[in-house]
Amino acid sequence: MPNTSAPIVQSLLENDLYKFTMWQALLHSNPGAQAEYRFVCRNKPAFPLAELKADVERELDHLCSLIFRQDELDYLAGLRFMKSDFIDFLSVFRFQRRFIEVRANGETLEIVARGPIAHVMSLEIFVLYIVNELYFRRLPQDGVQTAARERLHAKITGLKEELRQNPADSAFPFVLFEFGLRRRYSGAWQDEVVRHLAEAAPENFRGTSNVHLAKKHGIVAVGTMAHEYLQAYQSFGFRLRDFQKAALEGWVQEFRGDLGVALTDVVGMDAFLRDFDLYFAKLFDGLRHDSGDPIVWGEKAIAHYEALGIDPTTKRLVFSDGLNIPRALALYRHFQGRIRTSFGIGTDLSNDTPHKALNIVMKMTACNGQPVAKLSDAPGKTLCEDGTFLAYLRQVFNHYV
Structure with missing residues (x-):
């Protein structure tokens, strides 16, 4: 099923809708905010994801060369909740490669996006489906x-x-x-x-x-x-x-x-x-x-x-x-x-195939130089790198799941 010759990202429009809606809202309310996102694989892959580093780098280079096409901007402008100034912003937008770093740490693939929230928040979905498709391209395709x-x-x-x-x-x-x-x-x-x-x-x-x-x-x-x-x-x-x-x-x-x-x-x-x-x-x-x-x-x-x-x-x-x-x-x-x-x-x-799906996420870990956290209703989904902040957040909201 995967086309192993073409770049994975073919269009900047190929993102989840909520990335565009949050992008617009935060660009209007907090345009100067700085954020950090980190990639995590929660289950064991068939081979070390660190082996994908060079391919991920190449795909990100390609991603950062793309711009929105006029027909894509026209489509977004036709959604009544998208505002004209945001469409104007997207018309000149291009992802900046300096805001995302890929490293191999032993067998672990580390990907960190860090910079203005208006530039890094929408990298998440692209990173995830780039890693996914590169991973499955390497697995047997028969049947x-x-x-x-x-x-x-x-x-x-x-x-x-x-x-x-x-x-x-x-x-x-x-x-x-x-x-x-x-x-x-x-x-x-x-x-x-x-x-x-x-x-x-x-x-x-x-x-x-x-x-x-x-x-x-x-x-x-x-x-x-x-x-x-x-x-x-x-x-x-x-x-x-x-x-x-x-x-x-x-x-x-x-x-x-x-x-x-x-x-x-x-x-x-x-x-x-x-x-x-x-x-x-x-x-x-x-x-x-x-x-x-x-x-x-x-x-x-x-x-x-x-x-x-x-x-x-x-x-x-x-x-x-x-x-x-x-x-x-x-x-x-x-x-x-x-x-x-x-x-x-x-x-x-x-992704329901004979191959086991990856459980990968790329989540915001900090904003404006301070930690942020999610206290999920499921213990395995709680994310925070700062134990002190996490404990404080639990105390404030009386959340100890």
Whole structure:
């Protein structure tokens, strides 16, 4: 499936939508912020990733030669939440190679992006799918394409059969998004997955986070915010206790009702809900789950809306943590009729092959010269390099998962 001769990044538009939305918001609110991102592989690869160093360097050199094409800028300008001055910024934007460094430390591949947040925050997704595709190019290809297609066909067939036997409520349909860009097997395979979903299950498949593929296939580009957006506000001069409220307020002021799904697990769901008062609960359309027990999380969300006097059926829960289609359907059935739901599925769609997927991330570790952290609702997802700051953050938000 991978094309081993062409550069991996073919377009600067091939990024997740939430990178563009966060990019715009932070460029407007904190244009001088400086940030640091670090690459981490959480599982054991088939060979040391340090062996990819030279290839990663070459791909990053190519990435930094690209600019946005006029048709890509026109597409972004057609999204009503993208502002004209941001499109003007993108029209002259080019990634700067000096802001990203690649090192081999023994068998470990180290990648660090450090510089103005407006220049480094959008490197993350490119780095991840560059490493992924380079890695899988080196693994045996015999039978991979056939197996991947068979698995995808079985998933779509299973979805349609389940919904045929147990039809979805027309008022609360089963809605699926493709969120697999960062850990895809290859660009060609993700393209095939998205095209096949759009053709085979249009009543359920509503879009992709990959903006390039959304443009190419005429489907909706999906996404709002990621952890880094809220984490950055830990360094913007607000009292630490108030950073979530400041970040949510910044989002409201930037998008004025668009992109109304808030991410909840930067310091845990309980701490989030303490800040998500009636004002925010009315302004935001819903919440996104990314760690911890999804049923517990969803029940907390429904109870919170009810306690505020808000009808939960007017709101939406977006689930996006390690999902596959059967798990998404189970969650849909659990909450059906009580609140609207949708499901973002990533690796299980874009990288379900006979080869084990890499669990790689590239996360913000510092902003404006100070550490930032995420206190996930799942212990393995907590990220911070500064133990003192992490302990302080836990104390402030009473989070000890």
